[in-house]
Amino acid sequence: MRISIIISFLMVIVNTSAQKWTTEKAWSWYEKQPWLVGTNFNPSSSINQLEFWQAETFDPTTIERELVWSSELGMNVHRVYLHNLLWDQNSEGFLERIELYLSIADKYQIKTIFVLLDDVWHPEPYLGKQPDPIPHLHNSGWVQSPGAKILGNLSRHDELESYVKGVISEFANDKRVLLWDLYNEPDNRATGKERSKLELKNKDKYSLALLKKTYKWAREVNPSQPLTVGIWRGNISNWGSPDNLPELDRFMLENSDVISFHAYDGELEKVIQKINELKNYNRPLFCTEYLARAVGNTFEVLLPLFKKEKIAAINWGLVDGKTNTKYPWKSWVIRPSKEPEVWHHDIFRSDGTPFSKKEVNFIRKMILNN
Numbered sequence: 001m002r003i004s005i006i007i008s009f010l011m012v013i014v015n016t017s018a019q020k021w022t023t024e025k026a027w028s029w030y031e032k033q034p035w036l037v038g039t040n041f042n043p044s045s046s047i048n049q050l051e052f053w054q055a056e057t058f059d060p061t062t063i064e065r066e067l068v069w070s071s072e073l074g075m076n077v078h079r080v081y082l083h084n085l086l087w088d089q090n091s092e093g094f095l096e097r098i099e100l101y102l103s104i105a106d107k108y109q110i111k112t113i114f115v116l117l118d119d120v121w122h123p124e125p126y127l128g129k130q131p132d133p134i135p136h137l138h139n140s141g142w143v144q145s146p147g148a149k150i151l152g153n154l155s156r157h158d159e160l161e162s163y164v165k166g167v168i169s170e171f172a173n174d175k176r177v178l179l180w181d182l183y184n185e186p187d188n189r190a191t192g193k194e195r196s197k198l199e200l201k202n203k204d205k206y207s208l209a210l211l212k213k214t215y216k217w218a219r220e221v222n223p224s225q226p227l228t229v230g231i232w233r234g235n236i237s238n239w240g241s242p243d244n245l246p247e248l249d250r251f252m253l254e255n256s257d258v259i260s261f262h263a264y265d266g267e268l269e270k271v272i273q274k275i276n277e278l279k280n281y282n283r284p285l286f287c288t289e290y291l292a293r294a295v296g297n298t299f300e301v302l303l304p305l306f307k308k309e310k311i312a313a314i315n316w317g318l319v320d321g322k323t324n325t326k327y328p329w330k331s332w333v334i335r336p337s338k339e340p341e342v343w344h345h346d347i348f349r350s351d352g353t354p355f356s357k358k359e360v361n362f363i364r365k366m367i368l369n370n
Contacts, residue, residue: 043321050086050125054086064107073364074367118183165220172222182215186211204246207248261278264292275309299359
């Protein structure tokens, strides 16, 4: 594994001229894909990315069991989060665990979208034992990558180059990897009174600086898979007009090989508006996050639209577990005392029984046409 990393870095040094994919290349690649449907995957035994991937808590048994349930629905892609601290801790071991995950997913014909960086939830990640879930609280243990200490210090951004290049280089020509989602929701802010105090002021400035470098590093690797960063906020009416967008959002869209976006909207008309705006870029579309049942953002509402438009559809959450994402975002404001009647995210309980049999039958029928 170590030799392959060295070879990959030598290839990066030679290849410094890679550019954003042409629209023709993007469509040629996408037309070879089936309708892509899947989920953001974190095993139920892990509260966050670090517990997922650290050697002490990496859980292939649970991973495989849950990938079987995904496969039985007909899902063919998972979006999976990585973390820079895992690379810093032991890059070789980290890559070996990624390889094992990919081999398990490949057994069930599931491709993977890897997410390298993330600005969502706790700004201060740390290695070692991760916190226990706070009962009834949505995503109480999820962490940002790299987190405020590195993100907020421009002189430290280059510390991430070896992580970004090392992971992408290792799997740059691996057909099991579908897409590189370089940075999840840049400039998102932590929720909660105490956590919000840990957030950076002018975070957008730091996120943009890191995003620019991350794209540069990824282009230097020049993987066979496309690159993307998904738009997730702001005035939808401006999504298709880059000149009307903040610099960070404009950079995301103008540098993506395929266009990705998040759609937790409760009104179908808003999702349709997002799609119509993003069609202006004339590139394949990926909805890399959706599903907020209580506001009407459901599989039954959105999958028919995504299928009609051949938009990749990747909901948040497969199996209820330590992340507690069956509870709504508003649990940070008003803490529930019991399980919600309508789950926010997730499809299955940890024993494999679905939240809704009717729902899983619908998903299976939509994907498998039966």
